[in-house]
Amino acid sequence: MSDTYVPPKVWAQDGENGGTWAKLNRPVAGATFERDLPRGEHPLQLYSLATPNGQKVAIMLEELLALGEQGAEYDAHLINIGEGDQFSSGFVGVNPNSKIPALLDYSSADSVRVFESGAILLYLSEKFQHFLPQDVAARTEALNWLFWLQGAAPYLGGGFGHFYAYAPEPFEYPINRFTMETKRQLDLLNQRLQSNEFLGGKDYSIADIATWPWYGNLVLGELYDAAEFLDVDSYTHVQRWAKAVLNRPAVQRGRIVNRTWGEAWEQLPERHSAADIDAVLGKK
Amino acid sequence: MSDTYVPPKVWAQDGENGGTWAKLNRPVAGATFERDLPRGEHPLQLYSLATPNGQKVAIMLEELLALGEQGAEYDAHLINIGEGDQFSSGFVGVNPNSKIPALLDYSSADSVRVFESGAILLYLSEKFQHFLPQDVAARTEALNWLFWLQGAAPYLGGGFGHFYAYAPEPFEYPINRFTMETKRQLDLLNQRLQSNEFLGGKDYSIADIATWPWYGNLVLGELYDAAEFLDVDSYTHVQRWAKAVLNRPAVQRGRIVNRTWGEAWEQLPERHSAADIDAVLGKK
Numbered sequence: 001m002s003d004t005y006v007p008p009k010v011w012a013q014d015g016e017n018g019g020t021w022a023k024l025n026r027p028v029a030g031a032t033f034e035r036d037l038p039r040g041e042h043p044l045q046l047y048s049l050a051t052p053n054g055q056k057v058a059i060m061l062e063e064l065l066a067l068g069e070q071g072a073e074y075d076a077h078l079i080n081i082g083e084g085d086q087f088s089s090g091f092v093g094v095n096p097n098s099k100i101p102a103l104l105d106y107s108s109a110d111s112v113r114v115f116e117s118g119a120i121l122l123y124l125s126e127k128f129q130h131f132l133p134q135d136v137a138a139r140t141e142a143l144n145w146l147f148w149l150q151g152a153a154p155y156l157g158g159g160f161g162h163f164y165a166y167a168p169e170p171f172e173y174p175i176n177r178f179t180m181e182t183k184r185q186l187d188l189l190n191q192r193l194q195s196n197e198f199l200g201g202k203d204y205s206i207a208d209i210a211t212w213p214w215y216g217n218l219v220l221g222e223l224y225d226a227a228e229f230l231d232v233d234s235y236t237h238v239q240r241w242a243k244a245v246l247n248r249p250a251v252q253r254g255r256i257v258n259r260t261w262g263e264a265w266e267q268l269p270e271r272h273s274a275a276d277i278d279a280v281l282g283k284k
Numbered sequence: 285m286s287d288t289y290v291p292p293k294v295w296a297q298d299g300e301n302g303g304t305w306a307k308l309n310r311p312v313a314g315a316t317f318e319r320d321l322p323r324g325e326h327p328l329q330l331y332s333l334a335t336p337n338g339q340k341v342a343i344m345l346e347e348l349l350a351l352g353e354q355g356a357e358y359d360a361h362l363i364n365i366g367e368g369d370q371f372s373s374g375f376v377g378v379n380p381n382s383k384i385p386a387l388l389d390y391s392s393a394d395s396v397r398v399f400e401s402g403a404i405l406l407y408l409s410e411k412f413q414h415f416l417p418q419d420v421a422a423r424t425e426a427l428n429w430l431f432w433l434q435g436a437a438p439y440l441g442g443g444f445g446h447f448y449a450y451a452p453e454p455f456e457y458p459i460n461r462f463t464m465e466t467k468r469q470l471d472l473l474n475q476r477l478q479s480n481e482f483l484g485g486k487d488y489s490i491a492d493i494a495t496w497p498w499y500g501n502l503v504l505g506e507l508y509d510a511a512e513f514l515d516v517d518s519y520t521h522v523q524r525w526a527k528a529v530l531n532r533p534a535v536q537r538g539r540i541v542n543r544t545w546g547e548a549w550e551q552l553p554e555r556h557s558a559a560d561i562d563a564v565l566g567k568k
């Protein structure tokens with residue numbers, strides 16, 4: 001392949017491209033069919049799937065509910081990206097980028113749309129005043145790491161994960177490129193978590209809630225079947241943090257919301273009340 | 285290559301990997317040598333380079349100065365990433381992730397470190413109360429797009445740009461993968477900017493300041509020599525917006541800060557006062 005390929009002067013789509021998730025990829029944006037989104041009874045309507053980006057928001061909402069914030073009650077509707085739900089007119093109206101998760105907040109007169117998982121975490125932390133320190137320096141440090149995650153995870157998900165787990169064949173150069181970067185990121189987190197209990201410092205924050213579903217799941221062996229390849233056990237401080245975060249009840253609840261795979265006690269396609277989660281976790 | 289490669293059970297670094305910028309890539313984090321950072325006379329100390337992520341912050345600071353915010357006066361020190369300046373102990377102390385830009389704010393008793401370009405834009409917008417609407421829905425929409433940019437640009441820079449312009453040879457599969465995504469992003473922006481003057485809506489915001497250095501430069505032919513390949517002229521609304529943003533005096537000033545390439549009137553390795561910029565732009 002690499003010996004003979006010369007890029008054309010002007011790129012044009014030539015069949016599908018992308019391995020396992022090929023049908024999700026298009027060179028254009030926008031809706032492909034008309035369908036409204038469902039709406040439940042709570043003020044917050046989440047449209048999501050339990051990929052790492054989806055887990056972030058469900059975990060955040062469960063953390064807020066654990067603190068007694070009843071305004072954080074929510075309906076979580078399944079967006080099956082393998083079936084193209086993200087290209088419906090309704091979903092595109094909430095997130096024109098056609099990526100989960102997306103949130104509608106009906107608690108004020110005009111509903112507010114929030115998309116991008118990092119933006120949703122910031123929105124909820126400001127709305128309820130939790131999981132982001134008030135002190136400027138501490139708040140800034142937590143936001144440094146929140147933004148770090150949002151820019152780093154594409155190298156893990158769209159880079160390493162794609163080429164290691166989903167591409168149609170194992171391409172050596174991109175696997176090496178994205179593995180090196182993933183290991184650098186893990187080492188960075190390991191150094192940070194050696195001297196700090198949480199990413200932002202002494203307090204659990206939206207930086208941890210954003211990062212755990214990616215790098216926590218990764219070192220716990222839950223992503224891409226890559227634990228041995230990446231030698232995840234060597235990142236001992238990330239391991240310590242990943243297990244501590246997983247032990248939080250809200251994390252155990254949030255991680256299964258909109259999940260359609262795994263063990264029976266991990267599968268909850270839709271969530272409309274706390275009892276929905278209780279029932280599934282009860283199967284463990 | 286692709287016919288014979290089988291990933292090892294445990295990945296190990298095997299020589300350099302990465303084409304033009306190979307020496308920047310490592311599987312570990314942290315400082316590689318001891319050196320303090322320089323410090324100028326202003327409260328804000330920027331350590332940067334005029335790549336798109338660096339341009340974001342210099343443009344923001346110039347926009348604030350254009351509004352008369354004297355507290356936004358800054359020294360911009362050059363971090364030459366090709367020479368490994370980002371691995372000094374001083375720089376790593378400000379940004380442990382070893383990426384430009386990084387900011388130190390000495391205006392309060394305890395200095396505050398800010399890293400990740402998106403975090404710096406948010407920090408400055410909140411500090412000075414500009415370029416982010418007060419209204420919740422409008423503020424949220426601007427932040428949706430700010431976070432969109434931070435998660436999208438890695439596909440443009442670390443994906444498309446790397447494989448199209450910097451990789452040691454043109455690998456067909458990754459070029460197709462990241463070109464398709466880049467064109468989808470351009471189409472998304474084009475649709476958004478067809479019905480909105482700016483990304484967040486009617487007001488110029490940090491979403492535009494974050495996005496212009498990447499997608500504005502791209503459609504103006506300033507990134508990766510890829511204008512024809514991506515057919516950037518077809519994104520007419522992105523073109524309209526890119527030119528409008530470029531016409532802002534603060535953008536013309538900020539884009540040359542910490543720049544060491546291009547025309548003579550574009551090169552300003554260090555910026556310590558407005559006069560430094562005036563002198564360079566005067567060569568045009």
